Amino acid sequence: MIDIEEFGIHEGISEVIFTTISPDGIPNAAPMGLHRKGGRLFARIYNSKTLDNVLSKPTAAANITDDPVLFVQSALSDIEAGRFEYADGVPVLLNASGWVIFECKCKKGENVSVVELSPIKGKINQLKLQPVNRGFNAVIEALIHATRYVVFKEQKYLERIEYYDAIVKKCGGEREKDAMRLLYEQVEK
């Protein structure tokens, strides 16, 4: 029995990297919000490779990481096959601080599907002391606007990204600055 509290998954929305596998065995990674509300744990998944994978094989892993580059790569480009390992056939990220594998029950919607998550297995790789870094947090916010920008191409999203980039420049470390460089490369494509 998994206690998801030990994995820091509390009430509210936890942002993780969700890993799934396609019918032909290709792993996929994408940022995902895990909603915990009352006794429920679920994700709201838009039509995507992640949703296709979960519909064909209803297991997925939530990878917990504080690496801002992994968030940007999984949202806007791809994570190479060599950076996954497998637990009971489910892909997880080699560099995650920990992961939980879930059984997924999908309620298919037109644009967004609600996927109920039941934890079946978990692993903690590294526990940490983690002071707040506003630079890291700003990468996550910038990334949300970046994923909208690449779809809608609206100027307001670029302005938001710039607002957060200023916080990264002021408060972030090298890893956060690398993440923003990668984000801008993908956005300017």
Place this chain on the structure above:
Amino acid sequence: MIDIEEFGIHEGISEVIFTTISPDGIPNAAPMGLHRKGGRLFARIYNSKTLDNVLSKPTAAANITDDPVLFVQSALSDIEAGRFEYADGVPVLLNASGWVIFECKCKKGENVSVVELSPIKGKINQLKLQPVNRGFNAVIEALIHATRYVVFKEQKYLERIEYYDAIVKKCGGEREKDAMRLLYEQVEK
């Protein structure tokens, strides 16, 4: 010898709660950014109780915590004496995940002083797995605008607070919502 990396204090700015003591023995707590750049570790401290304390007794503790209520209380109101303990006469927060005590060398400025920090002692109380919670991060951002609002009373800061409050409502847990209630109480005074 303290390795501040073990305390998660990396390049960039780490947001912690700084605790100091007054000449008459009253502990004080305030949010603080610890700047780590090249080999240096320092804080930029505005004229405040914290600065007065450090000028009279040049030691301070950086408390690492993920409790959003502690951040809001220490920024906008006071933390009760019963929530401190003492290490070599320096106040630290009972509920911190960890703390580092620093020797402080102040270079007094007119409005802001640069305080160089040399770690002398540290303690880890609790290591964690901590997925990203955008609600928690939004409390920290809202708090920065709140500390400006209480001084300058400009509408733009209230608008920023509202922007972040919407993220807390969507993504935060009970503790983040408590923190925002406390923030609004203090701001509306």
